[in-house]
Amino acid sequence: MAEQLSEHVRFSGGQLTQLAGGFPGLQSRWDARLREQAARDLALVAERAPEIADLTVASPVSSDADVEDFWENLARTAAAIRAADHVGAEFTVVPPNAEHPDWNDYELSERLGPVLSAEENRHGSDPLVMHQMLIDHGGRWMRLAGYGDEPGELPTDEDVVELALQRAKAGVQALVVKLVGRKTGIIRIDLRTDITAPEIHERLLAYDENFGWVFIRIAGRRHTLLVQDWIPMVDEYRLFVVDGKIVSGAGCIEEFTPYDRADPDDRFDIRLRRHRGNAVTGQRSEGLHIDSTVVERYLRFAAPIAAAHGGTLVIDVATTTDNKPVIIELNPLPNSGLYASNPDAVYRRLVRARDRGYGVYPLMRDAPKLLEFARPINGFDDTEPEPERKDTRS
Numbered sequence: 001m002a003e004q005l006s007e008h009v010r011f012s013g014g015q016l017t018q019l020a021g022g023f024p025g026l027q028s029r030w031d032a033r034l035r036e037q038a039a040r041d042l043a044l045v046a047e048r049a050p051e052i053a054d055l056t057v058a059s060p061v062s063s064d065a066d067v068e069d070f071w072e073n074l075a076r077t078a079a080a081i082r083a084a085d086h087v088g089a090e091f092t093v094v095p096p097n098a099e100h101p102d103w104n105d106y107e108l109s110e111r112l113g114p115v116l117s118a119e120e121n122r123h124g125s126d127p128l129v130m131h132q133m134l135i136d137h138g139g140r141w142m143r144l145a146g147y148g149d150e151p152g153e154l155p156t157d158e159d160v161v162e163l164a165l166q167r168a169k170a171g172v173q174a175l176v177v178k179l180v181g182r183k184t185g186i187i188r189i190d191l192r193t194d195i196t197a198p199e200i201h202e203r204l205l206a207y208d209e210n211f212g213w214v215f216i217r218i219a220g221r222r223h224t225l226l227v228q229d230w231i232p233m234v235d236e237y238r239l240f241v242v243d244g245k246i247v248s249g250a251g252c253i254e255e256f257t258p259y260d261r262a263d264p265d266d267r268f269d270i271r272l273r274r275h276r277g278n279a280v281t282g283q284r285s286e287g288l289h290i291d292s293t294v295v296e297r298y299l300r301f302a303a304p305i306a307a308a309h310g311g312t313l314v315i316d317v318a319t320t321t322d323n324k325p326v327i328i329e330l331n332p333l334p335n336s337g338l339y340a341s342n343p344d345a346v347y348r349r350l351v352r353a354r355d356r357g358y359g360v361y362p363l364m365r366d367a368p369k370l371l372e373f374a375r376p377i378n379g380f381d382d383t384e385p386e387p388e389r390k391d392t393r394s
């Protein structure tokens with residue numbers, strides 16, 4: 001029975017609508033070998049998963065296609081197909097229905113691929129947003145809090161306005177306030193040592209229309225916000241962790257896809273962006289550079305953390321002004337952006353992993369347990385050594 005389970009990989013393809021949004025074509029900026037790989041991947045996906053992409057490199061190029069979305073999803077799918085082939089598992093694309101995939105436990109245990117946004121529990125809390133690992137290795141003050149619209153509604157050490165007043169008095173320049181329930185909201189509020197409570201309310205509620213509404217909705221509820229000191233961070237980098245082992249990594253460079261890798265054989269891209277542009281950093285994206293020592297430092301820093309966690313996730317790290325690595329945030333792996341990582345390195349591990357990274361999704365919560373039964377894959381040698389590379393510390 002166990003062998004039967006593991007001989008199948010079910011790829012959830014229903015969400016990959018990006019691939020239907022037009023073909024962006026092969027990109028001239030890619031290395032010749034990666035252009036060839038992109039063409040091969042497209043042919044592979046078109047042949048084995050025509051539900052996801054039914055195109056060839058000669059298909060008409062659409063000028064408004066999203067280059068990053070298209071190629072990232074294609075790379076992920078192609079890597080999953082190769083990983084399934086590698087262990088001799090059958091690959092099936094299961095287009096989930098619009099609401100949630102109507103899969104039984106066995107099917108869930110065979111799952112490998114992205115989840116639908118509808119599967120994410122919007123109102124429950126995401127355990128990764130406030131994981132102890134982040135608190136221990138974030139390198140900055142942070143607390144779980146809530147927003148109260150009346151004084152005394154929440155304990156003072158859990159009220160974002162009270163906490164902001166304390167941090168302001170301590171001389172902290174700005175706070176980053178992140179919504180726990182639905183991971184689509186993060187804002188920065190600037191402080192002054194003599195800032196007042198009404199001003200902080202005002203800054204939270206008037207940040208923009210969307211946040212004003214969300215703060216009113218969460219008012220009085222505990223553990224709805226992660227409040228942290230704002231600290232300058234540079235060289236943000238994403239580490240892909242499977243069963244506690246760092247298997248690939250790439251700089252957080254928005255426009256990069258796996259085909260933008262500097263070297264197709266590497267698992268760790270060594271290009272970094274000094275400043276990531278967003279509302280929190282208050283900066284524009286700039287400063288592309290190459291630095292293997294920074295990447296090596298990240299690997300040394302995160303390898304024991306990943307091992308202690310033992311599961312599957314992505315860890316975003318950065319460097320502070322005193323040159324120390326810190327964790328920015330943790331995310332589930334299935335839907336995480338790939339940047340210029342090596343998806344084959346990730347999926348080859350993932351296809352035989354104890355934890356495929358779905359543990360935080362309500363529907364998938366029991367799947368890792370079922371995966372224990374699914375192993376070992378019949379006749380597959382799990383002891384295959386990883387190729388030696390000097391930049392590999394995991």
Ligand SMILES: Nc1ncnc2c1ncn2[C@@H]1O[C@H](COP(=O)(O)OP(=O)(O)OP(=O)(O)O)[C@@H](O)[C@H]1O
Pocket residue numbers: 140176178183184185186228229230231232233236276278280281316328329
């Ligand atoms: N405490 C902090 N101090 C300074 N900058 C921060 C802090 N927290 C987050 N940032 C910046 O904000 C960005 C977004 O934060 P985070 O990754 O935690 O949220 P997110 O909701 O996942 O956003 P995104 O999807 O854009 O990554 C980070 O990549 C980093 O540039």
Ligand SMILES: [Mg+2]
Pocket residue numbers: 316329
């Ligand atoms: Mg992030």
